Amino acid sequence: MSDDLDPLRRVRPDRLQPDDPPDPVVLAEQRERLMSAIDQNVNPDTGRRFPSIYPRIAYRDEMAAVEFLTRVFGFREWRESRMENETGTLAWLEVGDGVVMIGRAGPDHHDLSSPDDIGGANTCMVNVYVDDVDTHHARAVAEGARIVMDLEDMFWGDRRYEALDLEGHRWHFGERLSHVRERLGLDDA
Amino acid sequence: MEEPTDAAVIAASLADPASFAPIFDRHAATVLRFLVRRVGPDAADGLVGETFRIAFERRGSYDLDRPCARPWLYGIATNVLARHRRAEGRRLAALDRLAGRATAGAPSEADGPAEAAVARADARDLWPRVAATIAGLPAGERDALLLYAWEDLGYDDIAQALGIPVGTVRSRLNRARTRLRAAREPGAPGGEQPSTPTEDRGRIGL
Numbered sequence: 001m002s003d004d005l006d007p008l009r010r011v012r013p014d015r016l017q018p019d020d021p022p023d024p025v026v027l028a029e030q031r032e033r034l035m036s037a038i039d040q041n042v043n044p045d046t047g048r049r050f051p052s053i054y055p056r057i058a059y060r061d062e063m064a065a066v067e068f069l070t071r072v073f074g075f076r077e078w079r080e081s082r083m084e085n086e087t088g089t090l091a092w093l094e095v096g097d098g099v100v101m102i103g104r105a106g107p108d109h110h111d112l113s114s115p116d117d118i119g120g121a122n123t124c125m126v127n128v129y130v131d132d133v134d135t136h137h138a139r140a141v142a143e144g145a146r147i148v149m150d151l152e153d154m155f156w157g158d159r160r161y162e163a164l165d166l167e168g169h170r171w172h173f174g175e176r177l178s179h180v181r182e183r184l185g186l187d188d189a
Numbered sequence: 190m191e192e193p194t195d196a197a198v199i200a201a202s203l204a205d206p207a208s209f210a211p212i213f214d215r216h217a218a219t220v221l222r223f224l225v226r227r228v229g230p231d232a233a234d235g236l237v238g239e240t241f242r243i244a245f246e247r248r249g250s251y252d253l254d255r256p257c258a259r260p261w262l263y264g265i266a267t268n269v270l271a272r273h274r275r276a277e278g279r280r281l282a283a284l285d286r287l288a289g290r291a292t293a294g295a296p297s298e299a300d301g302p303a304e305a306a307v308a309r310a311d312a313r314d315l316w317p318r319v320a321a322t323i324a325g326l327p328a329g330e331r332d333a334l335l336l337y338a339w340e341d342l343g344y345d346d347i348a349q350a351l352g353i354p355v356g357t358v359r360s361r362l363n364r365a366r367t368r369l370r371a372a373r374e375p376g377a378p379g380g381e382q383p384s385t386p387t388e389d390r391g392r393i394g395l
Contacts, residue, residue, distance in 0.1 A: 005338045030238035038206045085272045
């Protein structure tokens with residue numbers, strides 16, 4: 001092939017600097033990571049196992065959501081997994097052994113909606129067990145979450161509260177009462 | 190016995206995920222070379238893994254009528270690159286400097302193979318403008334152009350990789366070529382390197 005693009009072909013970076021062969025060590029390493037991810041359903045970027053169920057939650061402003069959920073609810077982002085491009089960002093946030101995926105809402109994004117887009121309606125609620133629901137609740141209140149069910153001990157054995165996040169998604173935070181008693185040193189009482 | 194096609198390997202991997210491995214073994218070196226050309230070795234190392242992880246996750250939507258998976262993998266790698274435009278810009282700038290060093294005349298230059306010498310001569314004359322032009326192309330045109338000129342993909346394969354009709358490949362390539370030609374005209378705008386008219390005349394004279 002010879003045409004007006006020949007000069008461009010000749011300045012192909014590896015022709016300009018031909019000491020740049022693909023590194024077999026890199027390939028072996030990446031193959032290893034891929035195959036272990038395939039075998040174990042592990043995210044190779046983090047080495048962490050994805051739970052079999054993890055929800056994707058949609059926001060009009062997904063970056064504001066990541067900021068809110070980490071600051072107000074104490075979620076931890078897998079920062080190394082974050083995927084950014086022109087049409088939005090995907091982020092993964094963990095709590096304990098659970099994970100949620102945070103992405104943008106809209107017809108081009110799996111047709112998911114933010115409650116703010118649909119009059120505040122919710123079609124699901126995510127339940128989260130935390131280590132210390134009293135502290136979690138105090139932090140959420142202090143950081144400005146909208147509490148929609150007060151912290152209360154429930155007959156099924158949980159202490160729980162419910163809150164709305166910045167775009168109106170509803171979250172349920174709970175702790176087993178047995179764990180509360182243990183935490184407060186009331187086990188013998 | 191004949192090797193199973195990529196399509197057959199991918200079909201088998203739907204039920205048996207681990208049997209996906211030959212797709213990596215057959216194409217990872219090519220994909221890595223492509224990524225290195227576009228963003229340099231440091232960024233490319235991780236991206237090759239990401240490309241194949243995405244390929245694995247999307248294998249259910251692979252068109253099994255296509256025996257060779259390479260264009261499909263180029264397409265996934267191109268999407269992965271879209272999140273690394275900054276790294277690509279740095280790569281182009283680095284090559285720009287490399288071409289500049291060739292102009293200065295490294296001692297080893299005379300010993301290099303003839304082809305490398307030709308490449309350096311071209312680079313010396315053309316690279317600054319070509320690099321700026323590539324960097325300034327709309328992403329879709331740059332992707333099509335470099336798949337064609339650097340990866341030697343045909344129109345059909347580029348169409349498959351980028352998920353666009355062949356006619357769109359053709360028009361993107363035409364537009365990119367027009368811009369490249371314009372950039373190589375004497376005195377064309379777009380050269381990022383400041384130079385006096387005298388120097389310009391000297392370059393063209395080579």
